[in-house]
Amino acid sequence: MTQLSYQIYNWRKSLLGLILSVMLILAAIVLVAAPAFATSLYEMPTLTAGSNTWAIDKAEVLSRLTEGELSTSLEDLAKKTGYEVRMVTIRHLDYDVTIESFTNQLFDKWFPTPEAQTNQILLALDAVTNNTAIRIGDKVKSVMSDEIAQSIASETVGVPLRQGDKYNQALEDATVRLVAVLSGQPDPGPPQVTENVRAERTFKTAAETDKGSSTVWVIGLLIAATVIPMATYYWYQSMGS
CATH class of the missing domain: 3.10.310.50 (Diaminopimelate Epimerase; Chain A, domain 1)
Incomplete structure (x- = not known):
């Protein structure tokens, strides 16, 4: 392995290690911080x-x-x-x-x-x-x-x-x-519910959007945290061979 190839190898190794560390930290933050938004x-x-x-x-x-x-x-x-x-x-x-x-x-x-x-x-x-x-x-x-x-x-x-x-x-x-x-007045009672056929909603509520975004991020980070170490391992193997 030439000096240049060795430097490139070390640079890629350091970069992949940094990416892996960042992804793992982000995954941990998302998983730990999600319940923190709860009202205590x-x-x-x-x-x-x-x-x-x-x-x-x-x-x-x-x-x-x-x-x-x-x-x-x-x-x-x-x-x-x-x-x-x-x-x-x-x-x-x-x-x-x-x-x-x-x-x-x-x-x-x-x-x-x-x-x-x-x-x-x-x-x-x-x-x-x-x-x-x-x-x-x-x-x-x-x-x-x-x-x-x-x-x-x-x-x-x-x-x-x-x-x-x-x-x-x-x-x-x-x-x-x-x-x-x-106040002692007659109870007006609950609201009258009329059975109307509602058109299917084509948009998400804020709560649904928040939940969907959080779920996608968590799943994506977990997949990355699994795939990146495997990819890094196989890359090391190929470089060493």
Whole structure:
């Protein structure tokens, strides 16, 4: 092997080693960082009974106008009835956490005693799965049954989401129904669902796009991390022969 060939051999060897290292690091970052985008209970702001915080949009799916209107309506409700409703949207949960368990844990974190919980309502929404959950205090049950509470979470919120991720409408409708029931007015009930034939959607939602892109990157990096070492090995063998 000439001096030039030896230098080219070393240069290619170093380059392939660098490429392999970079690919492995990128694969590790993607695999480790993916769950890091999940909303943790400890990322939620500190809140207690009587706090002037009503809507927390961690998922960033609400307009500023809607968030302001929700806060105004829920604050007025609290002043008139003493019932405090909090609405929370989150982007993603850890793999071992459900929206129900997250809601219960957050409810207990914010209102740790039976006295603090008694007049509280917490409605939470996971914007990736569009799953919802609600938790209500004991005093609330005197004016709003568990059945109505669950209907608000699954139907009043759920129907606009199933019709096209209408987050603003979903929480606005939930607020209207909550205000009516907690104020002692007749329950307006869940939204009426009309069976319309929907044209097949030709575009992806933001959540689907995010999931698809992440999956493609992970698969591509894993394949590269497998193929490159094999290619490097066979290249070394061919150079040595």
